[in-house]
Amino acid sequence: xxxIIQKPKYLVxxxxxxxxxxxEQYLGHNxxxxxxxxxxxxxxxxxxxxxxxxxxxxxxxSRFQPxxxxxxxxxxxxxxxxxxxxxxxxxASSQERGGNTGQLYxxxxxxxxxx
Amino acid sequence: xxxxxxxxxxxxxxxxxxxxxxCNYSYGGSIYLSWYIQHHGRGLQFLLKYYSGNxxxxxxxxxxxxxxxxxxxxxxxxxxxxxxDSAVYFCAVSxxxxxxxxxxxxxxxxxxx
Numbered sequence: 001x002x003x004i005i006q007k008p009k010y011l012v013x014x015x016x017x018x019x020x021x022x023x024e025q026y027l028g029h030n031x032x033x034x035x036x037x038x039x040x041x042x043x044x045x046x047x048x049x050x051x052x053x054x055x056x057x058x059x060x061x062s063r064f065q066p067x068x069x070x071x072x073x074x075x076x077x078x079x080x081x082x083x084x085x086x087x088x089x090x091x092a093s094s095q096e097r098g099g100n101t102g103q104l105y106x107x108x109x110x111x112x113x114x115x
Numbered sequence: 116x117x118x119x120x121x122x123x124x125x126x127x128x129x130x131x132x133x134x135x136x137x138c139n140y141s142y143g144g145s146i147y148l149s150w151y152i153q154h155h156g157r158g159l160q161f162l163l164k165y166y167s168g169n170x171x172x173x174x175x176x177x178x179x180x181x182x183x184x185x186x187x188x189x190x191x192x193x194x195x196x197x198x199x200d201s202a203v204y205f206c207a208v209s210x211x212x213x214x215x216x217x218x219x220x221x222x223x224x225x226x227x228x
Contacts, residue, residue: 035218042218042220042221043205043218043221045216045217045218048214056215090158090159092159094214097215098212098213098214099212099214103164103214104159104161104214104216105161106159106160108157109157109158
């Protein structure tokens with residue numbers, strides 16, 4: 001059974017619209033992350049959360065807003081969508097944000113296409 | 116600033132061959148290095164990591180990697196590849212005691228029968 005569930009797996013949106021990507025992890029982890037993978041760029045770190053608090057933000061645009069309603073949830077809201085936002089968005093988690101693990105667990109990704 | 120370089124975008128070998136996937140890093144402090152595998156259309160899966168001690172680390176499915184401080188490298192090796200090893204392999208670096216990973220551009224490994 002998948003331990004990190006991302007929904008939807010695929011989505012198509014029109015330019016200017018808004019979408020929310022859902023992520024739930026059932027590993028009991030305290031840290032969650034969002035990464036983006038596109039044809040133009042390799043895996044790109046976006047955000048990290050620890051105990052439901054934003055810890056790192058390396059996304060320049062405020063159009064990307066993570067939301068953590070529960071400890072094991074980290075959704076990603078994207079507003080005013082642009083074609084350049086087309087990518088696969090991966091949610092990941094680790095036991096803690098700090099600590100000597102160096103290991104992340106990834107979901108299967110949500111592939112977003114913006115027309 | 117940490118950077119990871121994977122010089123080979125594509126590597127093709129035959130089943131049973133050995134393979135080395137190259138990774139070089141640049142970082143000013145103590146670090147973790149790790150390798151992940153991504154099969155087509157799937158998420159990334161952890162293979163192995165290094166942070167101290169024996170520079171040769173063993174991972175799953177016969178993969179191992181060797182850390183070299185002098186070369187700033189962390190190359191991944193497998194002695195005998197199987198067709199199921201065909202995937203994209205990512206090298207990643209993170210600061211010591213910090214689990215935010217920064218990934219290289221990936222190497223697509225194709226194993227031909």
